[in-house]
Amino acid sequence: MKTVQPTTSNELREALREAASVDRRIVLGGGFTKDAMGGAVADAGTRISTAGLKRVLAYEPKDLTVSVEAGLPYAELTAMLDGEKQMIPLDPPLGEVSTVGGVAAANLSGSRRRLYGTARDLVIGMSYCTVEGDVAETGALVVKSVAGYDIHKLLIGSFGTLAAIASVNFKVSPAPEVTRTFVFSHGAAGQAMETRGRIAGSVLQPAAVDYLNPEAAFRAGLKGHLILVRAAGTERLLARYAAELAGADVYEGAREAAVWEAIGAMAPRWVGEDGGLAVVKLAHGAKAIAEIEASADGPVWSQALSGVTRVGCRDAGAVRKAFGLGHAGVVEWSDASRREGFELWPEPGADFELMKQLKAVFDPKGLLNPGRLNGRI
Numbered sequence: 001m002k003t004v005q006p007t008t009s010n011e012l013r014e015a016l017r018e019a020a021s022v023d024r025r026i027v028l029g030g031g032f033t034k035d036a037m038g039g040a041v042a043d044a045g046t047r048i049s050t051a052g053l054k055r056v057l058a059y060e061p062k063d064l065t066v067s068v069e070a071g072l073p074y075a076e077l078t079a080m081l082d083g084e085k086q087m088i089p090l091d092p093p094l095g096e097v098s099t100v101g102g103v104a105a106a107n108l109s110g111s112r113r114r115l116y117g118t119a120r121d122l123v124i125g126m127s128y129c130t131v132e133g134d135v136a137e138t139g140a141l142v143v144k145s146v147a148g149y150d151i152h153k154l155l156i157g158s159f160g161t162l163a164a165i166a167s168v169n170f171k172v173s174p175a176p177e178v179t180r181t182f183v184f185s186h187g188a189a190g191q192a193m194e195t196r197g198r199i200a201g202s203v204l205q206p207a208a209v210d211y212l213n214p215e216a217a218f219r220a221g222l223k224g225h226l227i228l229v230r231a232a233g234t235e236r237l238l239a240r241y242a243a244e245l246a247g248a249d250v251y252e253g254a255r256e257a258a259v260w261e262a263i264g265a266m267a268p269r270w271v272g273e274d275g276g277l278a279v280v281k282l283a284h285g286a287k288a289i290a291e292i293e294a295s296a297d298g299p300v301w302s303q304a305l306s307g308v309t310r311v312g313c314r315d316a317g318a319v320r321k322a323f324g325l326g327h328a329g330v331v332e333w334s335d336a337s338r339r340e341g342f343e344l345w346p347e348p349g350a351d352f353e354l355m356k357q358l359k360a361v362f363d364p365k366g367l368l369n370p371g372r373l374n375g376r377i
Helices: 009-021 074-082 100-105 189-200 214-219 235-244 253-264 266-272 289-295 316-323 352-362
Strands: 002-004 026-029 046-049 056-060 065-069 123-129 135-139 164-171 178-186 208-212 225-233 249-251 278-283 300-303 308-313 328-333
Touching: 009 026, 009 046, 009 123, 009 135, 009 164, 065 074, 065 100, 074 100, 100 164, 178 189, 178 235, 178 253, 189 208, 189 225, 189 289, 208 214, 208 253, 214 225, 214 266, 214 300, 225 235, 225 253, 249 253, 253 266, 266 278, 266 308, 266 328, 278 316, 289 300, 289 308, 289 316, 308 316, 316 328
Parallel strands: 002 046, 026 046
Antiparallel strands: 056 065, 065 164, 123 135, 123 164, 178 225, 178 249, 208 225, 208 300, 278 308, 278 328, 300 308
């Protein structure tokens, strides 16, 4: 297989155009750290990596925006922002080894999505290259813009099946003065759901509220049916949290950071632990967590106020059981051996035809990462 690592957007578009001109299938990625997500690309003749595009294109801290090339390591971007006491609060799994483009293409986010949103909320523009050799821009480098269509929202989560992301523009946020996490440990899921409901009905606006069942908690170095409430702001504000959440264990400093690092990395780690689990991601209503937990025979991690829960499944039967609950879902993470016997995306929904039409517009010959988007596109 021919391997190409461009260092400019012009080189990237030429690599795409050259492969497409001879109808050669293309495996596209950055650092290729998320091969356990989505489907595999078969019979490709060219491998194109955007990891060579790693410049910071524009950053003015006072503007609260930053533009970087897609191959810049995400960890370098966060370190640069941290130096200015700013942040992009996506908390993507594998963020320590991912490229910026990979985070956007896989639409990765973590527990703080509850307060700050996902990549589609924080990315305000992109440049991208097509298989026809064109370079285009979408969005802008300002937080509010009416310039053109938000095509970058199509590319976020497309797993490189539409175009190659060349650069990404983010809006950034000031880092909070202080953070603390309040941890409630319960003996049963029902008790944890009562705590979750109490927090949901309060005036508090935490950055994250997560639930871990005992197996997920154990894998994160914790114990029990846990509700973790992550608060951020001034000392005065966090004093209000301490009063409202009396009785919780309080994690701060290095201990807090370690816990959220372990939680954020859980899903990909489950794939490599215990012989390998398939991780099913379910989107559901507010009261469904207890039902999902009761049906699972493995770890369960829920972003408990965001309606997103992940279940670790040991075999195809457990995957089908998770999907059988009737919630929208996909197999988000799995290794090749665990993809036998089940669909990664069993019920794509009514919008699947529109997705195929978009694929045909961007990539008429189906050469770019075919099958990568949950084995179907």
